[in-house]
Amino acid sequence: MRRTVCALVVVSVAQALALSPAAMAGSLSSPTSLVGGGGAQPAGGAASAAVPSCAKPGMPLCMNDPTTFTNADRMTQCQGEVREYVDRSMAYLQCLSNEHQNASHELSQNVDRFNCRLSGNRTCG
Numbered sequence: 001m002r003r004t005v006c007a008l009v010v011v012s013v014a015q016a017l018a019l020s021p022a023a024m025a026g027s028l029s030s031p032t033s034l035v036g037g038g039g040a041q042p043a044g045g046a047a048s049a050a051v052p053s054c055a056k057p058g059m060p061l062c063m064n065d066p067t068t069f070t071n072a073d074r075m076t077q078c079q080g081e082v083r084e085y086v087d088r089s090m091a092y093l094q095c096l097s098n099e100h101q102n103a104s105h106e107l108s109q110n111v112d113r114f115n116c117r118l119s120g121n122r123t124c125g
Helices: 013-018 021-028 066-070 072-118
Strands: none
Touching: 066 072
């Protein structure tokens, strides 16, 4: 029996985030669609939608309050809130970067594992 060689295409994070979980499951988890076959999706092949652990901070409400900029005390208070917002936003961006690195690593491991199994090796991780 002739084995079909498979090449996986890795999409960018922006492209992956734009896909719905159903589209991701259909395009990435079905080996039969990757090797040119058809048919049913293998058991356990559905992609699970990961819930990011990074919480996006909300903008301080004082920034949109016109009375904030008419009173020195309110401006000073809002300035403190904006500083906290900037700090939380920087932590949020770092969290997203960490999530991206973890997802990229997991994707790479899974692609390697798939390709290993596709080559007929039974001792893949």
